Amino acid sequence: MAILFTNATVLPMTAAADQPLTFTGSVGVEGHRIALVTADPTAVEAFRAAHPDLREIDCRGKLLLPGLINTHCHAAMTLQRSYADDMALMEWLNDCIWPFEARQTADDVALGMTLGIVEMLLGGVTSFVDMYYHENRCVEVAERLGIRALLGCNYFDTNIEEVLPELEDAVQRAAGSRLVKIAAAPHAAYTVSPENLLRGKELCRKYGLHYMTHIAETRDEMRIVAERFGTTPVRHLDALGLLDERTIGAHCIWVDDRDIAILAERGVAVSHNPQSNMKISSGVAPVAKMLRAGALVTVGTDGTCSNNDLDMLEELRTAAFLQKSATADPLALPAYETLRLATVNGARALGFAPGELGVVADGALADLVVVDMQKPHMQPIHNAVSNLVYCGKAADVETVVVDGRIVVDQRRIAGVDLPALYREVADAVGRIISRD
């Protein structure tokens, strides 16, 4: 079915520096792609005439923009949201997170993933990059809910023999999927041996997959990698030949100039996770500096244990504010540039060619979000982009389209009974906590 959005304030994310960022007009969707982006009423009339069965959505007073792309999360960890906060790291992991995870089944993970995807869709996220275990079970979840997903099968030295077969199973399950792709996701350079880091990369080469890992997140990681390999995580990974345009590096906080140059040169997508970095005191990533060096910076929420939500609009706001604070420069990471990280740059991180995703442009994949600006906190509208990035809330997202399909309609999510989902989640959590 075709869709026609009319009277929208369109924010295409394609404007050159000297052009206006928004225009009032219409956007048409045909199949999986955007087929019309226009301010011309005759073009709209022609689109209507060519698609007599189209669904028309009046977007007067609303902003229409590309869907947001969350490049790092552990969506199934919604089951552990607020389970353990305000604790020291090792106590947190040893007493709470790891015992909880050890008791989870693949069904639990699929359920946590469902809740996480529902939260993301309702907040305007149309693509996400995940990193967890039992990802083979999550292919179906992402497909059913209709979100674009890059599912990274997370492994450590301790569980690589279980995860790599899961990864190959996931690749089979995602074969032919328009929405879901699989990635190898070794945890980090300090928890996975060089040999095992390479085994994941070999599978990537075999199947044409993305590769993702945590890079330079904590001071402890820097110390361990220096002690063990005499270098930084970036240089260690690069020496192993692991960094390229199909690599996503989460965090990249403790990177020096040479590390940044390597990330930029190899085309690694950096996933900046400001709220997680703040909440668990990891440090502040040098985002402004990485952007100046030509690195591909994107934004992720990380998991709900260290955030504690999956709200990308809030994450963008924090990204901008944190850079302005940490650099003492109020001009750092302006609103529009921040939004580019979660659209244009996120699409590149997922491997899409320019113009293919992350923009409102003729021929691009139809991943679109409508944001209601008729709210007290979004008025007046001197600057729609500033209002969106500095004031917009997940709850302002009204309609979400992924791959041409309406998945959130007037804030209702297709095919999900929310109260039943909350009950299932509560039951699962009760079982996990009481399980021996």
Add this chain to the structure above:
Amino acid sequence: MAILFTNATVLPMTAAADQPLTFTGSVGVEGHRIALVTADPTAVEAFRAAHPDLREIDCRGKLLLPGLINTHCHAAMTLQRSYADDMALMEWLNDCIWPFEARQTADDVALGMTLGIVEMLLGGVTSFVDMYYHENRCVEVAERLGIRALLGCNYFDTNIEEVLPELEDAVQRAAGSRLVKIAAAPHAAYTVSPENLLRGKELCRKYGLHYMTHIAETRDEMRIVAERFGTTPVRHLDALGLLDERTIGAHCIWVDDRDIAILAERGVAVSHNPQSNMKISSGVAPVAKMLRAGALVTVGTDGTCSNNDLDMLEELRTAAFLQKSATADPLALPAYETLRLATVNGARALGFAPGELGVVADGALADLVVVDMQKPHMQPIHNAVSNLVYCGKAADVETVVVDGRIVVDQRRIAGVDLPALYREVADAVGRIISRD
């Protein structure tokens, strides 16, 4: 009319360290005050029997807590929301903010204040401290919308002769008001002479008013005060006898140990504004240190030019995250302590005795907020306080009571036509920008 909230997850903010923070129970309101806080069904039955006309609100799956207290804002600046972002400070003030303000009328200010209060009420703010001009015109606005307000008449050396008569007018207009109090609000130690700082304080003594000013917000302020008076803003204000329990100091970023000791000893209420401080690169206030020193720290949003919204839940989240980041201590400013800043501490800043405001307790003023937790980003509920502070959104606020009156009912705000308000605001902004 009496109100009865039943089946709520009650968060009274009165728990001692070894008690649970929440309980499932009921809260009754009679007139302006809370008259029942109980988990006992017979007490609820008795309250029902004694108030046959009561409004009963079923709060199953919802959190009931004291209303949030925003201790520093410039609410009328909503008219300038996103008018000028991502700019250098002096360009921002000279080219945008000051020319806009010079063209505003008292009617415009009252309109901007209306929009700001509406936004705050919908986000669970039941009391706010304002600092702007034409506050005499805003007494009626706050009264009409039913929010508790401490309105600070802001003056500089340049306009003190106009503002002090306005202040005395405001005092007359607020006489007998249950909700509105007036304060003198000299802008800062670097923009108001010692003599004029003292003239405001004299009026405070004469009428029994609060006093508020910006303190140690920027490095420039520190330099100017050092050059002019050879000391810090805190010590300069203290030497003039201006600091006491009826003083609110906004920001307090660049304070050293001796400044902090003075703020604590004098009982000054510090208003921490983390989002503004980040967005305009002012610095990071040493909140954890101030709390350890016994200072009364509270939270404010500041104005919508440097935030750009008036969302206190988001401000609390940022306060916690920023402290954890800046101190490299993930245990800094835990969720419950952060919420105390905006409830218990905020009430003290406004001059209320312990137990009078900012708590859900028998006999306290009935300023209450109901937050819906049946949302994907608030599930599951391992810890309701963490969910509220780390995941809660303004849009989750469902019902708001101020002084015993329901002012937000199922997210509808009593007596305000929102689309008409947006049109009025757009018209006013258009006039202001085009005015010569």
